[in-house]
Amino acid sequence: MRISRPATLTLRTVALVYLGVLVALPIGLILLRTFEDGFGAFWEQVTTPAAISALSLSLVIVAIVVPLNVVFGVATALALVRGRFRGRGVVQAIVDLPFAVSPIVVGASLILLWGAEGWFGFVEDTGFKVIFALPGMVLATIFVTLPFVVREVEPVLHEIGEEQEQAAATLGASRWQTFWRVTLPAIRWGLTYGVVLTVARALGEFGAVIMVSAGVAGESQTLTLLVHSRYIDDHNEFGAYAASTTLMFLAIVTLLLMTVLDRKRHSA
Amino acid sequence: MTPHAPTVDDRDGDLPDPTDAAPAIVAESHEIAVTGLNKHYGDYHALRDVDLTIPGGSLTALLGPSGSGKSTLLRAVAGLEVPDAGTVLIGGQDVTFVPPQRREIGFVFQHYAAFKHLTVRGNVGFGPRIRKRPKAEIDRRVDELLEIVGLAGYQERYPSQLSGGQRQRMALARALAVEPRVLLLDEPFGALDAKVRDDLRQWMRRLQAETGVTTVLVTHDQEEALDVADHVAVLAEGRIEQWGTPREVYDRPANDFVKSFLGPTAVLRGELVRPHDLVLSHEAADGAVPVTVRRVVHLGFEVRVELDDAEAAGDGDLSAQLTRGEAARLDLEPGGRVYVRAT
Numbered sequence: 001m002r003i004s005r006p007a008t009l010t011l012r013t014v015a016l017v018y019l020g021v022l023v024a025l026p027i028g029l030i031l032l033r034t035f036e037d038g039f040g041a042f043w044e045q046v047t048t049p050a051a052i053s054a055l056s057l058s059l060v061i062v063a064i065v066v067p068l069n070v071v072f073g074v075a076t077a078l079a080l081v082r083g084r085f086r087g088r089g090v091v092q093a094i095v096d097l098p099f100a101v102s103p104i105v106v107g108a109s110l111i112l113l114w115g116a117e118g119w120f121g122f123v124e125d126t127g128f129k130v131i132f133a134l135p136g137m138v139l140a141t142i143f144v145t146l147p148f149v150v151r152e153v154e155p156v157l158h159e160i161g162e163e164q165e166q167a168a169a170t171l172g173a174s175r176w177q178t179f180w181r182v183t184l185p186a187i188r189w190g191l192t193y194g195v196v197l198t199v200a201r202a203l204g205e206f207g208a209v210i211m212v213s214a215g216v217a218g219e220s221q222t223l224t225l226l227v228h229s230r231y232i233d234d235h236n237e238f239g240a241y242a243a244s245t246t247l248m249f250l251a252i253v254t255l256l257l258m259t260v261l262d263r264k265r266h267s268a
Numbered sequence: 269m270t271p272h273a274p275t276v277d278d279r280d281g282d283l284p285d286p287t288d289a290a291p292a293i294v295a296e297s298h299e300i301a302v303t304g305l306n307k308h309y310g311d312y313h314a315l316r317d318v319d320l321t322i323p324g325g326s327l328t329a330l331l332g333p334s335g336s337g338k339s340t341l342l343r344a345v346a347g348l349e350v351p352d353a354g355t356v357l358i359g360g361q362d363v364t365f366v367p368p369q370r371r372e373i374g375f376v377f378q379h380y381a382a383f384k385h386l387t388v389r390g391n392v393g394f395g396p397r398i399r400k401r402p403k404a405e406i407d408r409r410v411d412e413l414l415e416i417v418g419l420a421g422y423q424e425r426y427p428s429q430l431s432g433g434q435r436q437r438m439a440l441a442r443a444l445a446v447e448p449r450v451l452l453l454d455e456p457f458g459a460l461d462a463k464v465r466d467d468l469r470q471w472m473r474r475l476q477a478e479t480g481v482t483t484v485l486v487t488h489d490q491e492e493a494l495d496v497a498d499h500v501a502v503l504a505e506g507r508i509e510q511w512g513t514p515r516e517v518y519d520r521p522a523n524d525f526v527k528s529f530l531g532p533t534a535v536l537r538g539e540l541v542r543p544h545d546l547v548l549s550h551e552a553a554d555g556a557v558p559v560t561v562r563r564v565v566h567l568g569f570e571v572r573v574e575l576d577d578a579e580a581a582g583d584g585d586l587s588a589q590l591t592r593g594e595a596a597r598l599d600l601e602p603g604g605r606v607y608v609r610a611t
Contacts, residue, residue, distance in 0.1 A: 163381035
C-alpha cells in the first residue's frame with residue numbers, strides 16, 4: 001500500500017504533536033524553569049545539604065541494590081533455564097510479580113512484614129531499624145527492580161544453550177571456572193542491560209520508597225522524595241524543578257548507556 | 269548476531285597432511301568398556317542393557333537412526349550423562365561416577381560449541397589454561413595443534429570469522445589440546461556441507477590412524493560409518509543390534525533392521541535382499557520368481573530395474589541393481605517377463 005504525501009505528513013504531525021505535548025513539553029518546561037534564572041540559581045538548589053544528602057542516599061541505595069540483584073538475578077535465571085525442578089512456573093510468576101504489583105502496595109506490605117507489629121517485627125526490637133530507615137528503602141527498591149536482571153539474562157542463557165558449558169566441562173573446567181570463563185562472558189551484555197534498567201528504576205522509584213522512608217530532609221530522603229517534599233511541603237517549586245532536573249540528568253545518562261549497550265548487545 | 273560472512277574459502281582444501289602430526293600428538297591406546305548400561309528419561313528408555321567394548325586405538329562408529337541412543341551412549345562415556353545402571357571403563361579404570369572434568373576425554377559437538385567470546389587461541393588453549401600450564405607452553409601447544417588442523421595463522425580470529433569446517437577443526441584442536449585418553453565425536457560432520465564433510469572425514473580418518481588415539485564417532489550416516497570406521501556398532505531403540513567391522517555388518521547383518529539401515533534393500537517373496545544381489549534371467553531356474561518389468565532406470569554406470577511380483581502384493585519395493593552391461597545383454601523392456609532370484 002502506498003500512502004499519499006499529505007497523509008504521510010498528517011501522520012507525522014500527529015505523532016510529533018502527541019510526543020511533544022505528552023513528553024517533550026513537560027520535560028522541556030522543567031528544564032526551562034530550572035535554568036531561567038541561570039545556572040547559579042540551579043546550582044544553589046542542588047548543593048543544599050538536603051539535596052546532597054538526597055543524591056547520595058539515592059546512589060547508596062543503587063550501590064546496594066545492584067550487586068544484590070546481579071548475584072540473585074543471575075542465580076535465579078540460571079536456575080530457571082538450566083535447572084529441572086518442580087514449581088518452576090511458580091518461580092516464573094513470582095519473578096514477574098513486581099511488574100504487576102503497584103509500588104505503593106509493595107511499601108504497605110513491607111510495613112506489614114517488617115514493621116513493629118509485623119511477623120519480622122522482632123528485628124526492630126533488637127535495635128536494627130528496617131522500616132522508616134535505609135534497610136526498608138533498600139528492600140522496597142529490590143522488590144520493584146527484581147525482575148530486570150532475571151528477565152534480561154534468561155533469554156541469553158536460552159540462546160547460548162548448554163553445549164559451551166559442557167565443552168568446558170570436558171576440557172577440565174569446574175562448574176565455578178565454567179561460570180566465570182564461559183557463562184558469564186556469554187551473558188555479559190544481557191546482564192549489563194539488566195543492570196542499567198535496575199539503576200534507572202532504582203533512581204526513579206517513589207511509591208514503594210515513600211511508604212517505608214522516615215522522610216526527614218537531609219537524612220532519609222532520596223532524590224524523588226526530595227522533589228516531592230520540596231513541592232508539597234516546602235512550596236519550594238524552583239527547588240523541586242532543580243532536583244527533578246538532577247534526576248532527569250541521571251536518567252538521560254542511564255538511557256544513553258542503555259542505547260549504546262543495546263547496540264553492542266545486538267552486534268555481539 | 270552478525271550474519272556469518274565467509275571470509276575464507278569454505279571448502280577445506282587447506283588441510284595439511286596428518287602424517288606430520290604424529291610427533292605432536294602422542295596417544296596411548298585406551299580401551300573403552302561399557303557394561304549393562306541403562307538410561308531413562310522419564311518414561312523413555314534411551315539405553316537398554318548396552319554392553320560394548322571399543323578396542324584401544326580403534327576408530328569406532330556408533331551408527332543408528334535418531335532416537336536410537338547413540339548420542340546418549342557417547343555422552344555416558346564422556347560423563348555428560350549419568351547412567352541409571354551399568355559401568356563405564358576407560359583404559360581399565362572405572363569412571364562411571366567420575367565427572368567429565370576428570371575423565372581425560374576430548375569431546376567434539378555437532379554444532380562446534382565454540383567459545384564465541386574467545387579467539388581461536390583462547391579456544392584451543394582453554395584446557396591447558398584450566399590446567400594452569402605455563403603460558404609459553406600453552407602458546408607453543410596451540411600453535412602446534414593449529415598447524416596440524418590447518419588453521420595456522422588464525423590464532424587471533426574469533427569463531428564468528430571462521431567457516432563451519434574451520435570451526436569444527438578448531439573444536440578438534442581444542443579437544444586434542446588436553447591430550448585426551450579417548451576422543452569422542454558427536455555427529456562432528458553433521459552440520460557441514462557435503463564436500464567439506466567428505467574432505468574432513470578422510471582427513472580425520474588419517475589423523476586417527478596416525479595418532480592412534482581411541483576415537484568414537486556418532487553418526488546416522490551409514491556411508492560415513494562404513495567409510496571411516498574400523499568397527500561399527502549399529503544401534504536401534506537403545507540397544508546394540510550388531511557390532512563388527514564395516515564389512516561384517518554390511519555383508520552379514522544380524523537382522524533385517526541392520527540390513528535395511530546399512531544399505532538399500534528389496535523384498536523378494538518376503539525376504540530382505542540387497543538390490544545388487546538380485547540376478548535377472550530369461551530362463552526359469554530353481555528358486556527364481558517370475559516377475560514383470562515395470563520400469564528401467566539408467567543411473568550412469570548402474571541400472572535400476574523396478575519389478576512387479578504378481579504373487580507378492582504389498583510386500584515392499586522390488587528393484588534390482590544391474591550393471592549397464594548386464595542390462596544391455598538382457599534387453600529389458602517395461603512390461604516384459606523375467607525371472608529373478610537372489611544370489
